[in-house]
Amino acid sequence: MAKLTIYHAFILITVAYILIMSIFPMIYMVYGSLTNWRLGLVEMNFIGTRYYSDLVDDYRFYNSLAKTAYITAIAVPIEMLLGLALANLMRAKIKFKRLFRTIFLMPLFCAPVAVALMGEIIFYESGGPVNGILNLLGFANFPWRSSPNIAPFTVAMCDIWMWTPFCFLITLAGLEGIPREFNEAAVVDGASSWQIFRKINLPMLSAPLVTILMFRIIDSIKIFDIPFILVGGGGPGISTEVMTIYIYKVAFRNFNLASAAAISIVFLVVIIIVANVFLGRLRKHYE
């Protein structure tokens, strides 16, 4: 048997803390999902997998999956492209570089709730600044938050505002890791800046880009604050009711903890599948 050292103690304390606070409760949740667990109910009775089989024809469950994927599919590519473009431009010689960099980083530290409510102010339909400018240009008020077709885009826009800085920052760090000589040599050989980007910088950026993609997809699947606040709990109707909001409503509005636990576990499986696509690649960074 390996000798126990103080190092083991250090790790054990940390792991134990996380186990007690997060993992054991979640294991309890697996049990809870098989019972008639409700908020305020004293006695839990085992009822089997009923809440799982209920999900099969729960259209709101499918709706929440679809909305999550939809918002992710709108927001993440735009965030990554904008981040990539900004990082490439900011690597060149630019005046006021520090000022711009500071402005680009500010949204990163804003509370998501504050961002959602900033969206509420900016996209306020009668008299908000965006519609105000549209009115000045002769357009009618645009239903940013009240139309079920537009609301997911408005949510995605707030997400883009908030997370493009993250993509920018990490891409820039990756770019700065590429030795300048590579680009200079290519310039001497007469390569155009597009060729340099396409043939040198983009391939060398693949590792940071995959990392960004993973963090953004996973965080975007877990999005809660912005649709919850900006459009009043996933509204209008259920047009922005993403997974987390649906789980929240089932648990804390219908008080049906068992059903919420069942959905959470399905949700967890979805996340694990997505994460596993990336995790193997990410592991390499630590070796």
Next chain:
Amino acid sequence: MSNARDIIKSFLTYLFIIIIAGIFFIPLFWMVVISIKNPIDQFTLGFIPWLQFEPTTRNWEVEGIRQANENLKALMNSTIIGLGSATIATVLGTLAGYSLARHEFKRIKNISLLTYFLSLRFLPPIAMAIPFYVMMQSIGLIDNVLAVIFIHGSAFIPYAVLVARDAFKSLPIAMEESAMVDGASVIKTLVRIALPVVAPALAAIFILTFSFSWNEFLFAFVLTSKDAYTLPIRIAESVTAIGVFFYALSIRQLIAVIPPIILGMLVQKYIVSGLTMGAVKA
């Protein structure tokens, strides 16, 4: 010929950068404008004080005096929860990060432990919140800052572990080894030799986890009601059934947003590895 092209190119570059910078900056600027506008003017487009609208301190007075108790309470709770959970995360993260950097574990490999910490980052908070809520209810900690401190600590430990490990890994091991040869214990070596050198990184971890906790909404929202609410919840409360109080909203937003922005600027050097949990190095 190529000169003209260069000028157009750099013009387009600046145009793009300025437009994007404007998109990032204007919402924040608009909050400041709304906070000094009369509530009557809140739906006008003017943004130049004195020229386009008459600035007023009325809103700040209302929020600072009539609403002072609630706002101060939220500020206090956010600060206490931030400090508490950042302390838990930084201390435990440092211990685990140090052992991962300096010891080869046999039974469970280091890389597996690292992946374990990394994968915790993927857990959806809502799935943690439901059982944690029931757990806290059973020990009577609902609407208590302690509950939020505990869960935030747990949620942000993975960041701390991975960043701390990076910081220790980048230290030359020779000094610590010679201290050990001289008979110093692991704890003594860590405290006397390693900690002073990585102190800036640890301060950055503390500041980052503090900001994460400060901005976190879901756990705080589920676990608190009328006593332990934090600033994000206080902000969300400005949206009521009778409408949105934009002036109150903007002031509370500014109070919530400014501290993390300032703190974030202090730790710019560590943000990249902090946010990617060490997967990308700055």
